[in-house]
Amino acid sequence: MKLFKADFHIHTVLSPCGSLEMSPLGIIESAVKQGLDIIGITDHNTTHQCKEVVLVGEKKGITVLCGAEVTTREEVHCLTFFENFEKLEAFQKYLDEHLPNVPNDVDHFGHQVWVNEEEEILGQEDRLLISAIDQSIEEVERKVKSLDGLFIPAHVDKLRNSLYSQLGFMPFDLQPDAIGMSPNAKIDKELEKHPELNKLQLIRSSDAHQPDLIGSHYTVLELEKASFEEVKMALHKLNGRNVKRLV
């Protein structure tokens, strides 16, 4: 077993708030510089940029988990990850069906484009990606689980767009694979405030929207190798895999 550094929450140029430097190459170069082994690509309500980051990551030894940061109907942000491109595509279809038809305000948010390694534009999303989709947190969880994905409420300590800020409590039937903490979270205080978190696996990530923040916060996992399956086992403490430390 070896230790791996994972930053699970990274936005790309495709997110309305993501810097133009967050191209596949820009992200992977920063991840290498920061000594990360695993990164999660989590744009708002879209998975379109994931594949190109995977391709660049493969060349530079970075394992890329593909997913999205979904905004549920209640405006709760949840990280989601999928094992392969087939399942990712099925989830993209679900997002396409449930993202409201509100056009992107290009003057305000810029173009929502995804690009390849050479930073050539491959596609554009015309609907505003930071809208909430029309699905509840339970419905999103159900969809993710039906695709064997990972479901992780994001930055639950934050006062906006978090499970506790929007719902006020942890729904009793929710079964997240892990719980996301923001860079600024005082974890001891959060555990005190929300005792149910003691039974759940916590992770911490950067939520980077610009390259210099990638890897500013991360989670150390004990795995056999860097892969989706191994990460899933670690989040559930299976077969000796484990989460060692939140940085």
Ligand SMILES: [Zn+2]
């Ligand atoms: Zn968020």
Ligand SMILES: [Zn+2]
């Ligand atoms: Zn985010």
